[in-house]
Amino acid sequence: MTTHFISAEIAPQESAIKTCQAIEAELQKQGEPLRWAITHADAEKLHVEAVVTTVAEPITTP
Amino acid sequence: MRPPYTVVLIVPTGIGAAIGGYAGDALPVARAIAQVADRLITHPNVLNGAQLYWPLSNTFYVEGYGLDQFAAHRWGLRPVHQNRIGLVLDQGIESELRLRQLQAADAVRATLGLTLTDYIVTDAPLGVQLQTGASGATWGTIQNPDSLLRAAEQLIQRAKAEAIAVVARFPDDPGSEALQAYRHGHGVDPLAGAEAVISHLVVRHFAIPCAHAPALPPLPLDPVLSPKAAAEELGYTFLPSVLAGLSRAPQFVQHPAPGDIWSQEVNALIAPANACGSSALLHLSQSPALIITVNDNQTRMQASPEAMGIEAIQVESYLEALGVLVAHQAGIDIAALSPKLKPLQPLSQNSD
Numbered sequence: 001m002t003t004h005f006i007s008a009e010i011a012p013q014e015s016a017i018k019t020c021q022a023i024e025a026e027l028q029k030q031g032e033p034l035r036w037a038i039t040h041a042d043a044e045k046l047h048v049e050a051v052v053t054t055v056a057e058p059i060t061t062p
Numbered sequence: 063m064r065p066p067y068t069v070v071l072i073v074p075t076g077i078g079a080a081i082g083g084y085a086g087d088a089l090p091v092a093r094a095i096a097q098v099a100d101r102l103i104t105h106p107n108v109l110n111g112a113q114l115y116w117p118l119s120n121t122f123y124v125e126g127y128g129l130d131q132f133a134a135h136r137w138g139l140r141p142v143h144q145n146r147i148g149l150v151l152d153q154g155i156e157s158e159l160r161l162r163q164l165q166a167a168d169a170v171r172a173t174l175g176l177t178l179t180d181y182i183v184t185d186a187p188l189g190v191q192l193q194t195g196a197s198g199a200t201w202g203t204i205q206n207p208d209s210l211l212r213a214a215e216q217l218i219q220r221a222k223a224e225a226i227a228v229v230a231r232f233p234d235d236p237g238s239e240a241l242q243a244y245r246h247g248h249g250v251d252p253l254a255g256a257e258a259v260i261s262h263l264v265v266r267h268f269a270i271p272c273a274h275a276p277a278l279p280p281l282p283l284d285p286v287l288s289p290k291a292a293a294e295e296l297g298y299t300f301l302p303s304v305l306a307g308l309s310r311a312p313q314f315v316q317h318p319a320p321g322d323i324w325s326q327e328v329n330a331l332i333a334p335a336n337a338c339g340s341s342a343l344l345h346l347s348q349s350p351a352l353i354i355t356v357n358d359n360q361t362r363m364q365a366s367p368e369a370m371g372i373e374a375i376q377v378e379s380y381l382e383a384l385g386v387l388v389a390h391q392a393g394i395d396i397a398a399l400s401p402k403l404k405p406l407q408p409l410s411q412n413s414d
Contacts, residue, residue, distance in 0.1 A: 001211075003203040003259060005193045016344040016372060020134075035127070035262050037074065038339025039197035039362075041369035046339070049195040051203060051259050 001053050006030050008048045012041070019046065027052055066100035067391045068323065070133075070331040070351070072342060075107035075126070076200040076254030077361040079334055081380065083251060084244070085293035086111025086303065091380045095332070096121050098387050101323070103139070105129050106261070106273040106307055107254070111293040115303035122323070123307040125272055126342075127262040128314055133342035137269070138322040139312035145271060147308050148179045148223025150213045154187030154231035155277045162298040163229050163277060170305045178305070179221035184209040188230045190256050194240075198362035202256020204230070207263050214264050214272075225271040225308040226264050229301065232256070232276040245281070245295075247288025250362060271311035275300035330354060330390060332383050338372055339365030347372040352390055354383050 008026045013019040019038075023046070027033040031052030040047040071092055073082030082088030088108045093116055096102045102121040109115060109123055122139055124132060131137040149167055151160055160183075170176045189205025204210065210228065217223040232253055235241060243249025257274045264272035280298060287295060294300060315322055328351040333343050335355040347353055353374040355367050367374035375396070377383050389396045397403055 001207045003207055003263075005195070005201045005203055007195065012371070016347045016370065019370070020341055020344050034266060035258055036341065037077075037199065037337075037363070038365045038370070039195065039199060040364040041339060041366070043369075047197070048339075049197060049199060049201060051201060051262075053207065053263075 001055050003034070004031055004052050004054065006050055006052060008050065009045045010048065012043065012046055023048055065327065068101040068103065068328050069095055069099040069387060070129075070328050070342070070346065071095055071102060071104040071108060072129075072331065072333045072340065073108050073359070074337055074340055074361070075258050076251055077337055077363050078198060078250035079337070079359055079361045081359045082108060083361070084247060084288065084290035086114060087290040089114075089116060092121065093118065094380070094384055095387065098384055098391070103129070103132070103323070103328070106304065109307050110273070110300070110303040112300040113296045113302050114293045115306045117306065123271070123273075123311040125261050125265050125311075126258055127265040128271070130341040131314070133325055133345040135325045135345070137314045137316060138318055138324045140315045140319070140322050141312050142224075142310060144177060144309055145225040145311060146177050146179050146221070146223050147225045147227055147305060148214070148217030148221055149181040150210065150217065150226060150228045151181060151183045152188045152230040152277065153184045153209075154189065155229065159231075159277050159279065159298075163301055166297075166299040166301040167305065170302055174306065176305055176309045179217060179223045182213045182216050184213045188260075190230050190232050190260070192233060192252055192256050194250070194252075197364075198250055200250050200252050200255035202253075202259050204256070204260060210260065210263060211267050214268060218268060218270065224313065225311055226268070227301070227304050227308055228260055228264065228272065228274045229277050229299075230260055230274065232278055234279065245284055245287055245291045247290045269314045271308055271313065273304045273308055275304045325349060330387055332356065332380075334359040334361050334363075335376060336366050337361045337363040338367045338370045338374070339363060343372070344370065352386075354386055356380055356383055
């Protein structure tokens, strides 16, 4: 497992739950979300900082 | 008989909160709320003051990842009488500093009567690395998270630990501007974000209470040390408050039973006014809980309740927030406490 500090942006959603879901979906493109926060919110974008984890693929002999 | 009045207090760590961004300096706020509420749920950053802490019998010490799961209604909280605490020490801690941690642990066993299992040293240095985001919030990563999880698993399986205390070696940089600013009460805690990542890893993997204390050599005496940072410069470790908190931290459960606490029982949540972008707050904003935001607890975040689409009562201070809690618990409309009260209006056709 490795840990990574990343940032992301998502569009504002119609509800707080949908916001959480959209953030988790966006972060999952880069790993399993461990901790995140919306650091800056305006009418057009939500800026998110996060730490995600990834699991290394097992090394296989060709 | 009315149900217990339950408050969640959030002061996220590592965001430079004017109150709570230093060495347990939100603990007086927690103490005041615990006096008003029947139950207070808050996280280690609020209750930990390194050597200093305060036992609050109606307060639940809930790690941040666990608090997020609780707020999302995935986990409940099961009160306990005591937890067996397993201590994980980072292999990267040098021997003298490691001995200081063990002596702190022995001190809480002898003087406070807490139950600790035998301890474990990780099989590799954890390799904590610190980062600061563009927002100014501090974050961190660790190079060997698997080593941390292996150690915690050993304590849980073999020593029957019910809570995990982690002590990780943090990078030294005693002359850094960030540390100076923090010690003088106007910076962002440079360690906080990484500390949260460490405990989140354990809680996410094992669904067990966890908290972290950094291992650092003592700092040189600073004659202009801020009172807010002073608690972290009293001794050789940050461990006592962590062990005190974990000793009665609630267990996490996924199926309700009598006596457990679930998110629908939360009556109010209090958070800094510009730090409304956390998972826990977003989830609880969709529940009947009253959201109260405090303006004078400024942070580096720029996520107001309006920007997040959250309906909140905005107050200037925690003193005012306490007043809102008292009125709310008593079933009093706070509008009735103002000099002027508007007459009732007919329901608008545009109302939701």
